[in-house]
Amino acid sequence: DIQLTQSPSFLSASVGDRVTITCRASQGISSYLAWYQQKPGKAPKLLIYAASTLQSGVPSRFSGSGSGTEFTLTISSLQPEDFATYYCQQLNSYPAFGPGTKVDIK
């Protein structure tokens, strides 16, 4: 099974900060990676698929990059509505999610 790790698991940031979250796969998954945002009590929301393609309707301050085993999600200028937990997901084989990164207000 392909395992995903995320770093950091928690980060504290301020509005306007540039934030980067890393996701690493235990083996190569090409670009079969997606990123989700989840707010408390809500379903996850797809932000990025195919490692770097922005889902329709998602603000352009979100971007994704990487391929193979290392991927990043970047928020160029953190907004108040971006405080949430972010998950990566691999779709190369049986789907699996990373453990999540909680982005909190500094």
Place this chain on the structure above:
Amino acid sequence: QVQLVESGGGVVQPGGSLRLSCAASGFTFSSYGMHWVRQAPGKGLEWVAFIRYDGSNKYYADSVKGRFTISRDNSKNTLYLQMNSLRAEDTAVYYCAKDGMGFDPWGQGTLVTVSS
């Protein structure tokens, strides 16, 4: 608009059964594979099961294999998850989601609590 609405959650005793439903609207349900994903209280996301658009193939996480069954009725635009031999560790919010390059959209989730 594309919408998924889960139902059927509740409280069940260990060893019991429950069937979840996911009603789809706003897209051609019979053309898409569908997933179930769960989230235990305060924990991360766990993929549970997948069914192809026509029901011809089904895949399960090891944690539920042999106990859960995914199915669909394309005439009713509805996805199901039959859960048998439930354990305390199956307690979670269960989401259905439409397959694609990512899962989108997701339903609002239905809570399953396994407790005596």
